[in-house]
Amino acid sequence: MAPAVENKNILEFLELVGRLKHVKRTGWVLCDIDDCESIAGHMYRMGMMTFLLTEENNPTKLDRFRCLQIALVHDLAECIVGDITPHCGVSPEEKHRQEDEAMKKIAELTGFAGDRMYELYKEYENQSSPEANFAKDLDRYDMILQAFEYEKRENAPRKLQEFFTATEGKFKHPFIRDLVAELYKQREEFENKLVVNGTT
Template sequence: MNSELLRGRLDFLREAERLKDVLRSAHTSSGRQESTAEHSWRLCLMALLFEDQLGELDLLQVLKLCIVHDLGEAIHGDIPAVQQAAHPDKSQQERQDLEHLARTLDAPARQRLLALWDQYESAGSAEAQAVKALDKLETLLQHTQGQNPADFDYRFNLGYGRRYTGAHPLFQALREQIDADTQRRIDAAG
């Protein structure tokens, strides 16, 4: 075993742990702000649960994409979807942050990680497109079950991510049910 390789990968894992402390705009059902790591975990769980509905997609590739899709947020945090229009360099910043995060990795591991993130960001494969859709759906699902602040903008959710969630019958069906839950939250807030 190469001790330098192991040390570099452990250093990466130590720094990636910061993702556990990156808070998102979503709240859990108990009212606590959700972390990006928690979002990524449930995104992986969604992919696993719907594997049988995803056709010929490579589940391992899907899970890899789920795991790395928000990893760059460990450095500068999450930008809520409602604020992303004000941050046109969000993607570039996340890529730079991921490069920084991966600096201790050996070149092959770093290249694999960055290639996965690039594939996700560009929606450059059927697997990446599916993860983009599931990512939006997981976020919307959390918003419908979270104990959110009184001024939470549920109406934004009705249009959020449609570019991805309309691309497959599974995502359309999930979206329909989640949108109905969103509408109930809107109606209840009255």
């Protein structure tokens, strides 16, 4: 590929990625959450959580860099297809087809780097490695953490219970399970405090 063509394609790729900074996550939009997070914001915090793996909480020696890469790639297709949720009327099979097609287009724009991104995306989709399993835990955990943050911001305990119900019992990694337990503890304390104060 000639440098001029290659640079043109890279610029197109970066513009596609840039969309994720502005596209709001569908689940929050459907719940009428004002000023809700973007897709990029979600992936960024997932990525930051991979830095929290240590010798003590990572007994299976997950590859932190691979976890970070998967976190940054797992929703990349949404820059083309948008954030499709079960409430959008699209079958899981069609959602997968659209996202796979989008990732192939992204891969074409960036050559070897794109091949790598597509490989990581498929690893996540197929949950075919311990790192992909961990990234799935991060995805779910970031969602319920964000839900709790919105509940606190709006002084509305249990307003977003559906997100907790959808993830209950699905966390696998011990480090994330411990974080979930702490989040549930704080959420219960938040609710009890409001009840005691007569807010609810």
